[in-house]
Amino acid sequence: MNLVRAAVAENRLNDRDRAIVREQYKEQSIDWVHLVRIDPKALDLDEFQIDLYDRRITVKKRDRPPSLDSIPNLWSGRAIQASDPLGWDPGTLRDVRLYRQDDGGVRGSIYIDDIVYALRPLSDGVHALIRQDLSRLHSDQDDVRIRPVPVKPRKAISPEPSSSTQNPAQMEMIRIAVGYTAAAVGGGPLEAMFVEIEDAIKKANESFAANNIAMRLELAAWADSAGYIERSDGAAIATTLAALAEGPDGALWLPHAARDGERADLLAMIVGAQGDTICGQANQVGSSKETALFVFKRGCLFSHTLTHEVGHLLGADHQPGSALDPPVFVYGHGFQRLPEPGIAGWSTLMATDCPPQRCPRQNFWSSPLREHEGETAGTAAAHDNARVLSENKARVAAFHPPPDGASRKRDTNSLPRYARASANSNSRAFIIASNPSMSAMGRHAR
Numbered sequence: 100m101n102l103v104r105a106a107v108a109e110n111r112l113n114d115r116d117r118a119i120v121r122e123q124y125k126e127q128s129i130d131w132v133h134l135v136r137i138d139p140k141a142l143d144l145d146e147f148q149i150d151l152y153d154r155r156i157t158v159k160k161r162d163r164p165p166s167l168d169s170i171p172n173l174w175s176g177r178a179i180q181a182s183d184p185l186g187w188d189p190g191t192l193r194d195v196r197l198y199r200q201d202d203g204g205v206r207g208s209i210y211i212d213d214i215v216y217a218l219r220p221l222s223d224g225v226h227a228l229i230r231q232d233l234s235r236l237h238s239d240q241d242d243v244r245i246r247p248v249p250v251k252p253r254k255a256i257s258p259e260p261s262s263s264t265q266n267p268a269q270m271e272m273i274r275i276a277v278g279y280t281a282a283a284v285g286g287g288p289l290e291a292m293f294v295e296i297e298d299a300i301k302k303a304n305e306s307f308a309a310n311n312i313a314m315r316l317e318l319a320a321w322a323d324s325a326g327y328i329e330r331s332d333g334a335a336i337a338t339t340l341a342a343l344a345e346g347p348d349g350a351l352w353l354p355h356a357a358r359d360g361e362r363a364d365l366l367a368m369i370v371g372a373q374g375d376t377i378c379g380q381a382n383q384v385g386s387s388k389e390t391a392l393f394v395f396k397r398g399c400l401f402s403h404t405l406t407h408e409v410g411h412l413l414g415a416d417h418q419p420g421s422a423l424d425p426p427v428f429v430y431g432h433g434f435q436r437l438p439e440p441g442i443a444g445w446s447t448l449m450a451t452d453c454p455p456q457r458c459p460r461q462n463f464w465s466s467p468l469r470e471h472e473g474e475t476a477g478t479a480a481a482h483d484n485a486r487v488l489s490e491n492k493a494r495v496a497a498f499h500p501p502p503d504g505a506s507r508k509r510d511t512n513s514l515p516r517y518a519r520a521s522a523n524s525n526s527r528a529f530i531i532a533s534n535p536s537m538s539a540m541g542r543h544a545r
């Protein structure tokens with residue numbers, strides 16, 4: 100059985116869907132968009148084919164590790180090509196995630212090394228099959244705003260974890276508020292952007308589980324900043340972060356209000372930023388509550404950009420040579436495995452790209468305790484971002500502790516709330532509601 104059933108001609112699309120397809124081509128890493136009809140019944144099977152136009156693959160279902168949440172409607176597996184060596188374990192290089200929607204649509208992603216094929220439902224059963232070359236993304240060398248000085252001078256780094264009061268096994272919940280611009284929504288349905296970011300947060304949580312780091316990200320609030328106009332000259336990310344850093348009195352006051360109202364530890368903005376060459380920017384490597392801000396580009400979500408910038412805020416940095424010098428943590432660097440003849444390259448979440456070679460980013464953190472392809476994915480001395488996260492998660496999770504000392508372990512079904520400026524635009528009044536249409540009862544504040 101083949102998930103992809105038939106091609107659809109572009110002139111069959113309605114105006115809105117045609118605009119969504121055109122929007123894809125503005126991102127320079129998108130190779131092509133094909134329109135297809137699919138057969139959702141394929142997801143009843145443990146193994147099926149997918150015709151991806153420039154290749155045909157077999158996908159095989161995999162059980163999710165018991166440490167991970169079961170996600171309703173998720174078919175999770177691995178892509179196999181005829182040329183793959185027998186018994187080869189590609190890790191997350193061949194990750195397949197397909198979500199079945201109630202309306203029969205299927206959305207998701209299929210990774211083949213650093214190529215990702217995304218499936219995106221349009222109207223009337225038509226789907227966009229989008230090929231993106233992730234090697235043309237993340238030149239992340241310049242994705243930290245405040246470069247010269249870490250948040251506070253660190254005392255001489257001991258080889259032991261820095262704090263004796265914290266319990267590394269204690270699960271820490273780090274809450275995040277996300278503001279969005281009109282360019283991030285890109286003329287498509289708001290809901291489509293929401294599910295993409297929610298999926299990115301699930302993948303971040305999978306990366307923590309992959310390194311046995313007892314922390315989770317939880318989405319606390321959305322903030323509608325559609326009135327903030329992004330620059331289109333390649334500086335959208337840097338200028339949006341600068342505006343966010345102006346704080347609750349700046350142009351992006353609403354995301355700050357949402358963050359405070361919903362007690363989020365981190366504050367982020369998602370942007371369209373189609374002219375930008377970087378994928379995101381974090382305010383600081385090792386942030387304080389005031390500097391725990393980042394901006395990320397929607398077109399880079401498949402490159403684990405959200406997770407990468409969160410890593411910076413917790414103190415993790417790139418591979419040596421592309422990181423702060425002196426480092427915030429001498430052991431807190433990403434790890435790159437450069438390709439050699441017969442050996443494919445790969446890298447961990449905090450590593451940057453390695454042009455002209457390819458070292459696709461995998462969804463786990465550098466650590467001497469972690470292996471990939473039979474090789475150690477880090478060193479205790481220099482490449483242990485997992486340790487940085489374990490040592491800093493409690494500090495960051497306490498930026499906005501829950502009221503009354505309530506447990507950080509929240510109901511996993513707790514849903515984010517939605518903030519929007521109220522109609523009277525002269526005052527900075529806003530509404531927070533439990534759904535984006537604001538039809539639910541809101542409360543006024545400020």
Ligand SMILES: [Zn+2]
Nearest residue numbers: 239242407417
């Ligand atoms: Zn970075």
